[in-house]
Amino acid sequence: MSDQVRYWAKEIETMPRAQLQDLQLRRFKELATRCYTKVRHYKQKFTDMKITPDDIKTLDDVKKFPITVKADLRDNYPFGLFAEPMENIVRIHASSGTTGKPTVVGYTKHDVDDVWTETMARSLVCAGVWRGDVVQNAYGYGLFTGGLGAHFGCERIGAAVIPMSGGNTERQIMLFQDFGSTVLTATPSFAAYLAEIIKQQKIDRKLIKLHTGVFGAEFWTEKMREKLETAFAEVNATGKFNAIDIYGLSEIEGPGVSNECIFKKGNHIWEDHFLAETIDPKTGEPTAPGEPGELVFSTITKEGIPLVRYTTKDITSLNYEKCDCGRTHVRHAKITGRSDDMMKIKGINVFPSQIEYVLMKIPGVAEHYEIIVERDILDKIKVRVELTPKTFSDSMAELENLKRTIEKELYTTLQINVAVELVAPNTIPRSIGKAKRVIDMRKEG
Amino acid sequence: MVTQISIFLPNRPNQLAKVTGILMKEKVNIRALTVSETSDYGILRMIVSDPDKAQKVLQGSFLVDQTDVIACALKDAPGGLNEIATVLGDSGVNIEYLYAFVGKATQAVLILRVENQMRSKAIDVLGNAGVRIYDPEEIYSM
Numbered sequence: 001m002s003d004q005v006r007y008w009a010k011e012i013e014t015m016p017r018a019q020l021q022d023l024q025l026r027r028f029k030e031l032a033t034r035c036y037t038k039v040r041h042y043k044q045k046f047t048d049m050k051i052t053p054d055d056i057k058t059l060d061d062v063k064k065f066p067i068t069v070k071a072d073l074r075d076n077y078p079f080g081l082f083a084e085p086m087e088n089i090v091r092i093h094a095s096s097g098t099t100g101k102p103t104v105v106g107y108t109k110h111d112v113d114d115v116w117t118e119t120m121a122r123s124l125v126c127a128g129v130w131r132g133d134v135v136q137n138a139y140g141y142g143l144f145t146g147g148l149g150a151h152f153g154c155e156r157i158g159a160a161v162i163p164m165s166g167g168n169t170e171r172q173i174m175l176f177q178d179f180g181s182t183v184l185t186a187t188p189s190f191a192a193y194l195a196e197i198i199k200q201q202k203i204d205r206k207l208i209k210l211h212t213g214v215f216g217a218e219f220w221t222e223k224m225r226e227k228l229e230t231a232f233a234e235v236n237a238t239g240k241f242n243a244i245d246i247y248g249l250s251e252i253e254g255p256g257v258s259n260e261c262i263f264k265k266g267n268h269i270w271e272d273h274f275l276a277e278t279i280d281p282k283t284g285e286p287t288a289p290g291e292p293g294e295l296v297f298s299t300i301t302k303e304g305i306p307l308v309r310y311t312t313k314d315i316t317s318l319n320y321e322k323c324d325c326g327r328t329h330v331r332h333a334k335i336t337g338r339s340d341d342m343m344k345i346k347g348i349n350v351f352p353s354q355i356e357y358v359l360m361k362i363p364g365v366a367e368h369y370e371i372i373v374e375r376d377i378l379d380k381i382k383v384r385v386e387l388t389p390k391t392f393s394d395s396m397a398e399l400e401n402l403k404r405t406i407e408k409e410l411y412t413t414l415q416i417n418v419a420v421e422l423v424a425p426n427t428i429p430r431s432i433g434k435a436k437r438v439i440d441m442r443k444e445g
Numbered sequence: 446m447v448t449q450i451s452i453f454l455p456n457r458p459n460q461l462a463k464v465t466g467i468l469m470k471e472k473v474n475i476r477a478l479t480v481s482e483t484s485d486y487g488i489l490r491m492i493v494s495d496p497d498k499a500q501k502v503l504q505g506s507f508l509v510d511q512t513d514v515i516a517c518a519l520k521d522a523p524g525g526l527n528e529i530a531t532v533l534g535d536s537g538v539n540i541e542y543l544y545a546f547v548g549k550a551t552q553a554v555l556i557l558r559v560e561n562q563m564r565s566k567a568i569d570v571l572g573n574a575g576v577r578i579y580d581p582e583e584i585y586s587m
């Protein structure tokens with residue numbers, strides 16, 4: 001267990017705030033210029049608002065610029081917000097959109113090497129990971145940014161990374177023992193599940209060397225931290241364990257936008273790359289430090305898909321006080337919720353509107369449905385769909401077929417397994433006004 | 446053709462009782478019933494004294510469908526069912542499901558569901574094999 005404070009880029013991470021803000025101002029101006037000259041969407045927006053990059057004199061002027069939302073990415077699907085031609089793009093990732101189409105992001109070599117991998121390396125070191133650690137990376141590899149982001153960060157700092165990807169519980173546990181993994185990168189719910197199985201299997205604790213978990217891609221609470229730290233400390237060799245929060249989203253870069261240090265008092269946002277604000281979800285006005293608001297980022301160093309004031313819809317507050325670890329970069333508190341209805345299930349973002357989009361494509365499915373999310377250690381999602389006189393037939397094979405079709409279509413769009421339950425008409429409670437479609441029974445997350 | 450009533454039955458307590466309660470109140474008699482189920486729901490299939498009335502009184506509360514089935518006599522002797530299955534199988538008629546009940550004069554009645562386009566063929570081959578096919582009215586009033 002690492003109680004020692006280490007830095008990956010000490011000069012930057014501990015830079016006096018005045019100097020950091022000068023850097024941010026210069027970089028925000030560069031970002032605005034890139035967007036204005038290279039992205040038609042921004043050119044139009046800035047023109048409509050009668051602003052140009054030349055209007056930026058102080059960091060306060062950032063407020064004059066438009067907020068970017070997820071719908072802007074959807075409206076410009078797939079590559080409309082890219083500021084660079086494809087010959088300069090080296091990677092494409094995608095995450096959930098609000099309907100059938102994913103949200104697509106592209107990276108230049110600079111974005112991957114100097115922004116993402118760099119901030120990911122800082123994040124891991126900040127969490128207490130170092131050369132000599134064996135990192136079992138249980139984030140999914142693929143279009144999802146989690147796996148590859150953590151992977152390249154580990155390689156950058158010289159830790160040995162095991163590209164295990166998610167799932168595959170038995171093998172995960174075998175490798176903990178056989179490879180002596182010291183760090184686990186995973187969603188907190190999967191980590192809790194693994195700890196539970198290690199305990200059940202009564203594995204010799206001398207063989208479990210895990211000292212740190214870098215957990216993210218889901219919202220989790222202080223209570224969950226206690227639970228995870230206790231659970232791993234009960235089954236590992238040292239009897240001590242650090243559960244550290246990592247935060248990110250593909251629109252900004254993926255994991256590594258911010259990370260907790262070993263003092264666990266908020267996530268440090270790597271402000272030389274991401275200019276952070278919080279805004280009131282209703283008015284769009286900035287909220288004061290310490291006050292809750294939607295977390296908003298400007299990707300001031302990114303080239304592939306540079307974003308001005310992108311709102312994450314995650315609710316948190318900012319703390320500019322210098323941290324015990326010596327870092328000067330602002331910290332955000334644990335995410336307390338969303339200003340929209342996005343859910344995080346097994347690390348995947350799910351919008352009820354995506355589910356609705358799929359259901360409405362299937363003939364004969366009623367407009368009444370209900371989403372039930374449960375956590376039986378792992379997250380489970382079920383959609384209850386009302387049958388109509390048209391879809392009901394005497395043939396059970398046909399009903400089962402309908403159910404499988406819906407399940408398959410949901411998987412195609414959401415990339416997670418959803419159980420479909422066919423129910424009778426008028427089973428799902430109707431509500432006045434906006435229908436309450438989601439029942440989230442997860443106690444903590 | 447005998448008309449069967451099929452009802453979508455959620456796997457919750459008292460659903461069957463609710464169906465039978467409505468039919469009792471409306472004086473519709475149940476001649477036979479069978480339930481097939483999954484973990485989430487079941488399909489209740491019934492032969493009743495008045496299928497149209499049953500549909501009318503149930504459809505406010507349940508998903509109801511009418512299905513044409515064949516009702517034939519089942520010989521009260523060893524191999525009775527085997528004979529019917531063999532005759533249909535040899536003619537390429539696939540039985541989707543079947544169930545039996547005992548009618549008047551302790552005569553066993555078999556309810557058979559086959560694909561719609563195979564129904565007249567099934568009736569022909571059963572008739573040729575000497576199996577008695579019931580008229581709907583006989584069954585409803587049995």
Ligand SMILES: [Zn+2]
Pocket residue numbers: 260261262263268323324325326327
């Ligand atoms: Zn710190």
